[in-house]
Amino acid sequence: MFYREAGQFKKSYAADMAVFPILQDRIGIAVILFIAAVVIPLTGSTFFISSVMIPFLVFSLAAMGLNIVTGYTGLISLGTGAFMGVGAFACYKLTTIFPNVNIIIWIIASGAFSAAIGAAFGLPSLRIKGFYLAVATLAAQFFLEWCFVRVPWLYNYSASGAIQVPQRTLFGVVITGANASPTTRYMVLLGVVVLLTWVASNILHGRVGRTFMAVRDMDIAAELMGIRLLPAKLLAFALSSFYCGVAGAVMMFLWYGGGEAADAFNIRQSFNILFMVIIGGLGSLIGCFMGAALLNIVPIILKFGLPAIGIAVASETAEHLNHLLVGGLIIFFLIVEPHGLARLWQITKQKLRTWPFPY
Amino acid sequence: MKKYLTMTALAAVTTLAATAMPAQAQDSIYVPLLTYRTGPFAGSGIHIANGMHDYLQMLNQRDGGIGGVKIAIEECETGYDTKKGVECYESTKGKNPVVYNPYSTGITLQLIPKAAVDKVPVLSMAYGLSAAADGTNFPWIFNPPATYWDGASVFIKHVAAVEGGLEKLRGKTIGLVHLDAPFGKEPIPVLEAMAKKYEFTLKLYPVPAAQMQNQGSVWLSIRRDRVDWIYNQGWGAMNPTAVKEAVKNNFPMDKLVGVWWAGGDDDARAGEAGAKGYKTLNFHNTGNTFPVMQDILKHVIDKNLSQAKREQVGENLYNRGVYNSMLIAEAIRTAQKITGKKAVNGEDVRRGFEALNITEARLKEMGMEGFANPMKITCEDHSGQNKVFVSQWDGTKYVKASDWMDPIKDVVRPLIEAEAKEYVSKDAGWPKRAVACEKAS
Numbered sequence: 001m002f003y004r005e006a007g008q009f010k011k012s013y014a015a016d017m018a019v020f021p022i023l024q025d026r027i028g029i030a031v032i033l034f035i036a037a038v039v040i041p042l043t044g045s046t047f048f049i050s051s052v053m054i055p056f057l058v059f060s061l062a063a064m065g066l067n068i069v070t071g072y073t074g075l076i077s078l079g080t081g082a083f084m085g086v087g088a089f090a091c092y093k094l095t096t097i098f099p100n101v102n103i104i105i106w107i108i109a110s111g112a113f114s115a116a117i118g119a120a121f122g123l124p125s126l127r128i129k130g131f132y133l134a135v136a137t138l139a140a141q142f143f144l145e146w147c148f149v150r151v152p153w154l155y156n157y158s159a160s161g162a163i164q165v166p167q168r169t170l171f172g173v174v175i176t177g178a179n180a181s182p183t184t185r186y187m188v189l190l191g192v193v194v195l196l197t198w199v200a201s202n203i204l205h206g207r208v209g210r211t212f213m214a215v216r217d218m219d220i221a222a223e224l225m226g227i228r229l230l231p232a233k234l235l236a237f238a239l240s241s242f243y244c245g246v247a248g249a250v251m252m253f254l255w256y257g258g259g260e261a262a263d264a265f266n267i268r269q270s271f272n273i274l275f276m277v278i279i280g281g282l283g284s285l286i287g288c289f290m291g292a293a294l295l296n297i298v299p300i301i302l303k304f305g306l307p308a309i310g311i312a313v314a315s316e317t318a319e320h321l322n323h324l325l326v327g328g329l330i331i332f333f334l335i336v337e338p339h340g341l342a343r344l345w346q347i348t349k350q351k352l353r354t355w356p357f358p359y
Numbered sequence: 360m361k362k363y364l365t366m367t368a369l370a371a372v373t374t375l376a377a378t379a380m381p382a383q384a385q386d387s388i389y390v391p392l393l394t395y396r397t398g399p400f401a402g403s404g405i406h407i408a409n410g411m412h413d414y415l416q417m418l419n420q421r422d423g424g425i426g427g428v429k430i431a432i433e434e435c436e437t438g439y440d441t442k443k444g445v446e447c448y449e450s451t452k453g454k455n456p457v458v459y460n461p462y463s464t465g466i467t468l469q470l471i472p473k474a475a476v477d478k479v480p481v482l483s484m485a486y487g488l489s490a491a492a493d494g495t496n497f498p499w500i501f502n503p504p505a506t507y508w509d510g511a512s513v514f515i516k517h518v519a520a521v522e523g524g525l526e527k528l529r530g531k532t533i534g535l536v537h538l539d540a541p542f543g544k545e546p547i548p549v550l551e552a553m554a555k556k557y558e559f560t561l562k563l564y565p566v567p568a569a570q571m572q573n574q575g576s577v578w579l580s581i582r583r584d585r586v587d588w589i590y591n592q593g594w595g596a597m598n599p600t601a602v603k604e605a606v607k608n609n610f611p612m613d614k615l616v617g618v619w620w621a622g623g624d625d626d627a628r629a630g631e632a633g634a635k636g637y638k639t640l641n642f643h644n645t646g647n648t649f650p651v652m653q654d655i656l657k658h659v660i661d662k663n664l665s666q667a668k669r670e671q672v673g674e675n676l677y678n679r680g681v682y683n684s685m686l687i688a689e690a691i692r693t694a695q696k697i698t699g700k701k702a703v704n705g706e707d708v709r710r711g712f713e714a715l716n717i718t719e720a721r722l723k724e725m726g727m728e729g730f731a732n733p734m735k736i737t738c739e740d741h742s743g744q745n746k747v748f749v750s751q752w753d754g755t756k757y758v759k760a761s762d763w764m765d766p767i768k769d770v771v772r773p774l775i776e777a778e779a780k781e782y783v784s785k786d787a788g789w790p791k792r793a794v795a796c797e798k799a800s
């Protein structure tokens with residue numbers, strides 16, 4: 001009824017192949033963007049923006065990165081946290097060495113450093129698959145984590161071993177450091193995330209994305225069709241690490257504002273993002289946002305939302321509940337719907353199309 | 360469309376959650392406690408959380424708060440996780456908090472730049488960034504009664520006292536077993552400076568966080584290197600493991616000295632009978648015989664207002680929490696005295712901390728005679744470099760095993776100032792001290 005595509009004719013090949021071929025979807029995206037860019041900054045409380053929306057966007061970006069390599073190319077990576085860390089440290093080094101260059105440029109550029117390291121650790125992927133590859137990326141995680149603690153050059157020899165995010169401005173507005181307002185940081189982050197999502201969507205819908213999916217579905221067949229596996233797999237790793245690197249940089253600069261970086265980019269972070277991808281949906285961009293939203297917002301609702309509506313839950317109980325719930329969700333999705341929330345959304349959409357007269 | 364609906368619904372719920380929290384009435388002082396009763400460090404965190412909560416609760420029950428104003432206590436679970444800690448900070452910031460106790464080095468580092476902007480002081484009691492003791496550059500951060508650097512210097516002083524003088528340190532080998540994280544690496548600059556000055560050899564034994572409970576190889580190296588004294592800068596599961604390994608390797612227990620955070624009763628119990636003699640630095644006494652502890656038992660434990668078991672009252676880390684809350688309460692009391700206001704805010708309490716001067720007479724008044732030492736904070740020195748002593752495990756509890764000792768101030772203070780200057784120089788936007796100095800009352 002509301003979601004009917006009758007009467008929407010595609011008059012060109014481009015219109016038929018569009019990412020959002022249906023008018024309702026386009027309106028939906030426009031509304032979401034409007035809410036994200038106008039309504040939330042104007043009406044959201046500081047807590048909502050800085051503890052719900054900013055982490056949600058950062059994790060969405062990281063999940064997108066992991067989804068490129070795991071969901072689209074079928075290569076398991078457990079090094080997400082470390083690749084995020086590479087981005088954060090690269091951005092920190094770049095902005096302290098060249099303080100006059102705009103921080104946004106460094107945030108994007110730090111992704112390139114992460115991409116290079118990601119590609120290097122992606123090399124074994126040509127020979128090994130599945131669990132063995134997971135172990136190889138696990139090695140990347142531990143090695144890089146070791147570097148974050150043991151290479152004092154990375155944190156500019158500070159005695160506390162922590163990154164200190166300096167104050168940087170964009171068009172005269174302070175966007176990093178303690179003096180940046182959460183709303184400004186949120187707006188900058190939103191800009192970065194929207195831009196990179198658009199780029200990812202274009203890459204994944206094009207030739208490169210099809211290459212990735214061919215490799216995922218059957219790499220021997222892909223090779224027979226003329227896809228060179230090594231460049232394809234390395235590109236997937238590089239692209240994935242690029243997104244993770246940018247996510248790490250924005251995490252440190254626009255969300256955390258400095259601190260113990262080695263602690264923020266540990267193995268738990270890698271798993272956390274893997275869970276987001278699994279629950280959200282492997283091989284789906286919208287799933288990244290759904291997974292990040294679920295894993296990020298559920299704990300906050302349990303911890304702060306329940307007491308606010310009058311259900312007294314001790315905060316440690318909420319913490320335990322959260323662990324139970326996330327664990328349960330992962331098992332549920334792995335068994336019932338391996339394609340995650342994104343698949344559920346697709347099914348709903350299909351049902352909505354024919355509602356109320358299914359035929 | 361459905362997604363859009365659910366997202367707006369979600370946004371609405373969370374916005375509601377964020378705004379619907381009841382505004383604090385003006386007739387109370389809001390003290391958020393960032394604690395951790397879950398996660399890998401809960402073993403230490405629970406005792407501290409109980410101690411902090413119970414002392415403030417006792418003031419509410421016995422005196423009706425501080426200066427007649429009730430204290431609104433709220434615990435927020437951090438799980439020792441920086442992300443969750445900052446969430447707690449953001450969610451409680453709007454309720455007019457007077458002070459934050461991050462209870463983790465990671466969370467402290469996060470809050471340091473925020474404190475001056477949000478105008479709420481941070482009390483990182485004997486943890487966090489040592490350099491923050493420089494009040495000129497860090498007016499909103501307080502780390503009394505002593506920093507990790509002071510602690511390390513007291514350890515060296517204790518070694519010298521046992522060995523028979525600072526000149527006897529020459530040629531000795533002193534090891535530092537530390538968590539391989541910013542917290543664990545804190546004492547290194549001071550120990551290095553002193554190794555040079557007193558000509559002893561310093562050996563470092565880092566323990567990665569993932570290997571906290573697997574220190575076999577570390578202690579093998581210690582045996583091989585024939586280390587004379589060990590300083591243990593550990594936390595959580597790392598401490599009982601270190602004690603156990605030391606016992607197993609026949610390391611003389613009275614030459615193993617932990618930082619004050621390595622002084623949990625459970626840490627020493629892990630070594631069973633062999634742990635007798637284990638030492639740890641301390642700045643308050645243990646036991647529940649002090650009048651203040653009796654008041655806690657009477658007004659809080661007996662009324663079932665605490666999560667602590669009766670026998671835990673008086674353990675070292677529980678008393679640590681009590682000491683922490685005493686500092687908060689005294690800062691609030693001092694702030695009330697300076698400003699003449701009853702319901703003080705964060706800015707007032709910052710002034711209260713800066714003028715904090717706990718005398719022997721005041722300790723007696725609080726029922727803490729013999730529990731703690733007089734201490735003082737000044738405008739320039741936010742840690743105070745107060746006296747510390749060495750506690751020793753006698754098999755069932757910690758007992759005082761040395762006199763109160765001053766840190767080696769002439770080594771530590773220049774390092775603090777240099778490090779503070781460096782921290783500030785790295786951040787172009789670091790604010791100049793914008794608040795006036797407070798004179799001690």
